[in-house]
Amino acid sequence: MTTNPTAAEMQTASSDVPFQPQPRYTTRGSAWRGWIVFAGVMLMLVGSFQLIAGLVALFEDQYYLVGQNGLVVQVNYTAWGWVHIGLAALNILAGFGLFTARTWARVWAVIVAAGSAIVNLGFTSAYPVWVIMMVTLDVLVIYALLAHWDEMKEAR
Numbered sequence: 001m002t003t004n005p006t007a008a009e010m011q012t013a014s015s016d017v018p019f020q021p022q023p024r025y026t027t028r029g030s031a032w033r034g035w036i037v038f039a040g041v042m043l044m045l046v047g048s049f050q051l052i053a054g055l056v057a058l059f060e061d062q063y064y065l066v067g068q069n070g071l072v073v074q075v076n077y078t079a080w081g082w083v084h085i086g087l088a089a090l091n092i093l094a095g096f097g098l099f100t101a102r103t104w105a106r107v108w109a110v111i112v113a114a115g116s117a118i119v120n121l122g123f124t125s126a127y128p129v130w131v132i133m134m135v136t137l138d139v140l141v142i143y144a145l146l147a148h149w150d151e152m153k154e155a156r
Contacts, residue, residue: 039140046138
């Protein structure tokens with residue numbers, strides 16, 4: 001025969017164990033993983049922008065304010081278009097590779113973002129606002145990938 005405990009008995013029994021709220025969710029790894037996701041998304045965005053710039057350079061030479069002789073590197077817009085399309089493909093692939101959280105993808109993404117910034121500097125006189133935007137995004141991606149590199153290794 002069991003008896004139900006009274007309210008006073010339940011209060012004294014529960015006061016022996018301190019209340020410890022359970023976390024609503026648990027965080028796995030480092031908060032810097034969000035920066036890696038940011039870098040991956042930004043690389044894919046930069047790649048998309050470069051694809052647009054490359055296609056414009058291929059199909060509409062007259063769109064740019066400066067002729068091909070006014071560029072930092074003296075090549076025609078068709079060559080610049082193909083360079084930008086190639087960089088776009090590399091940036092998009094590097095962005096997808098970052099989602100795997102592999103070191104090789106991060107190294108590749110840093111190299112591609114640095115190369116993208118350098119190539120875009122050669123395009124400065126043709127479209128300076130575009131170059132400022134692209135180089136800024138490349139620098140943000142490089143920062144996101146290199147800040148707390150060791151912390152990301154430990155979180156894996």
